Amino acid sequence: MARPELQPTIGELLDRQGVSRRSFVKYCTAMASLLALPPHAARAMAEQLRAARRPSVIYLSFQECTGCLESLTRSFAPTIENLIFNVVSLDYDDTLMAAAGSQAEEAREQAMRANYGKYLLVVDGAVPTGDGGVYHCAAGRTGLDILTDCAKGAAAIVCVGTCASFGGLPFADPNPTGARAISTLVPGKPVVNVSGCPPIPEVIAGTLLQYVTSGRVPDLDEHLRPTVFFGNSIHDRCYRRPFYDQGKFAKTFDDEGARNGWCLYELGCKGPTTYNACATIKWNNAVSFPIQSGHPCLGCAEPDFWDRGSFYSPIPSPRWGKAGEVSPAQAAAIAAGAAVAGAAIGVGSVLLGRRRIERHQQEPKSQSGKGNEE
């Protein structure tokens, strides 16, 4: 691949393809609104983007299901073709690239050499670290080795999906492979987590676009997620929120409440504790999102979402251990056990108290106390 300074700018590329300035500005306006930027930012963005050179992107996949990539390929704004061909230079992605085997590895190494310190590393999937990392090997190297190697020269790392961001499914208890989130394995590197199982395609694309436009890591929340997409909870932006406020809840999946589109809180919706853009950007070109389709939010964009008991147990349910929710029988049993223990302690303390009372009674009555007492 060409060295970055020899790469044409995005503007030059667009001109070459005959994309009009007007339609590009329109595109940027759409992107700016997606990124929640003010309207005047669209023009600035268009200027910056035109002047920017496409960064080299290396896309690594570890313990993952390719769902994230599947999701990304369904991005409508920007479309995946647009993204790959116009915005970034995707130099390595073992799923999408035509090359395979040593050819593919060579491409990666070449890109890394050519853009050392400047390329963007996109990671999909958690990296197993147990047993020397043997649970993920490619081209004779462990995933951990590949990641460490690729991370060295990366300008920033974008973790796509919950597995890369927080460990996800491979990390779920009991985590037999010792899977770990990427951010814990690349000390010192700027990491952006684009969580979700999978993440919303526009959010992945938008995050990359934003990086290209601004050339720096966006504002992040405490889980290293871009606040522009992860700043609000599903619940806060949910169109069913009024039903929550009115106390109208679906109790089962086929009751009147469910048919009326009432709040799914009692059916285990994790919307209130889940930060993502599902309720605003939605899916499949803004057709719908899980709650709109009648299913509670699973909370897939949050850490440990696999280990939080049943998807259908409501947020306020007590969670008493790995088994999940407490059952009334279990609660009663524990209460009864505690009560018996309390009673035993109570009997003990009464005996102690009575002994002390006795002792006070037996205190020798003093000479001078006699007049008072005898």
Added chain:
Amino acid sequence: MNRSSVEFHANLATGEAALGEQQRVAGAMRAFTREIGALSALRLESCVHCGMCADACHFYIATEDPQYTPVLKVEPFKQAFKREAGAFAPFFRWFALKPQVTADELERWQHLLFDSCNMCGRCSLICPMGIDVAELIEQARRGLFEAGLAPKELYEKAAHQRRTGQPEDSSEPYRDRLLAIGRQFKVEMPIDKPQAEVMLTVPRTDIEHYPAAVAALARVMAHLKADCTFRSDGLIAENYGYYAGGRAWQREISLRLIEQARACKAKVLIVPECGHAYSALRWEAAELIGKPLPFKVRHITEYLAEALDGGRLKLRSADLGVTAFHDPCQLVRKGGVTSAPRRLLHAMGIEPRETTRHIGFNVCCGGGGGVLDIERAAPLRHRVVEEKFHEIDATGARTFLTSCSDCRRTFDDGKQHFNWQQTPRSLLELVAEHLQGG
């Protein structure tokens, strides 16, 4: 209250020096812990510090001084409970969550437990938790007694009564005084009959101050042709052991009357117009001696009301103008003698003009429970009785009656102090004056 104003009386009998601090605390703890039981524990545990009991207490109402909050008066007892026998007693001790009872504290509490409490039980009625605060105070008094901190007057009288049967020396024994009253009022005093249906007792207050009331008792009983007798060895109704908080003494003093009643095979023991005597005998004596009494205890108004109902007593109507009646706390609020006085009044054609707060909720005279005897408590007592005077004045009554000689005495004392225009009169005397054919 500074230390010098507290009367120490450790040992009158032997003239020894006052108790040392350690001995005071040990004595208090001995009594406090003895008073701990399921009932007192429940009450002590329940308090939520809402402060409403203050709004029931005439000492607080009259002074607005927060130290008179009834449940606060129990604090040393509560400390003892929490530290010794409460569920978390060890923690309370290890971490000093409740401080240890100290001699200094006990001295300060003397004023709160004795001078400013009649054990009238009004606080027990206001408590939203249902705590009988007055009973806790009674128990707390016992701790102070064993710490040698019962007020001098109460302690001396209790000691005297326990020894001799009467609370103080008199120029002639009360027995002779009683007979003299009989001669003076020309009524026969039945005394020391070997056997009698009814045993009569007499308040020392009446003997000393209201001989007419003593005569009235004899006159009414004679009118009813009741087989009754006074007993020289069990004459005085009051129980200074009860006032002073001396549990053992209270028991002994009650026992003296009980033995006399037993000796004359009395079926009924009459408590004259004395409220605390009624509480002590009617409700506490059996518990203190550990077995039910072999006779019934009746207040004179109860006895007379029963006679009224049985047709044995007929009364002429009395023309007294507007009449107010003061419900003695121990008889009415704590004793349950609620209807008897009013039935008697009704029989004499009197419909009392009630004070705003009456029957179970009346404001106490402020003198009961021994307070009347405590000299230094007089100024405080006057502030309390003033409250009551206003209430009685508000009824516009011309005649003012009560059925407890201690209340009467307290009112008389207040009358002198304030130049009050009313004169408290005895219901019993009124009845004696209006016996039909009498």
Added chain:
Amino acid sequence: MDLVDFARGPALKVAFVIFFIGVVWRLVNVLLLRHKRNLSEPRRSVGASVWGGLKAMGSRSWPHPEFIKRTITGEALGYSYHIGLFIVILLFAPHIIFFGSFIGMRWPALPNGLVTIFAVITVTLFVAVLFRRLAHPVLRRLSNFDDFFSWFVVALLLVTGLMATAHVGAPYPTILGLHILSFDLLLIWYPFGKLMHAFYIFPTRAVDGYLLTRKGAPS
């Protein structure tokens, strides 16, 4: 494990166990102390006295008319914040799910907006109650650590709950975690402080109602 999972998981379990141990311990300790026999001649029958005890359980909920004038402020404040607490605790949908999962049932909730209004009122009353405790001479004289800490524990619960609803201070899961943690704190503190009055109030009223009726006295 994040804060919410800790708060509603192991912390809740420990608090739950401490709550039951503590409450039973304290009650047993009272029950098993010496019982006194009533040997005096009763004025009223056992039946009447028991009925008197039962009646007192209810009748002490409101002061005798003679007392109202002096206690109305305390009554009004006390009643309003207790009612507010009951509404907020028992009729808020998430709370119903929470408590319901212990007993295996749910009951109808009030609209959240309404509950929020009640919560705001209750918090205001709580502040007023604290001020009154500090300003009223009797209450100030009576108050101890228990009074203030019990106030604090309940107030903390109210405030974190409102913060969670209003999304202020920190992300919702963090506030929710703090809210549940403060409930855990309440459960742990419960048996040791004056909050226990909820267990004592009816027995104490009943016992004294019984004893006073037995004497024929007003209760």
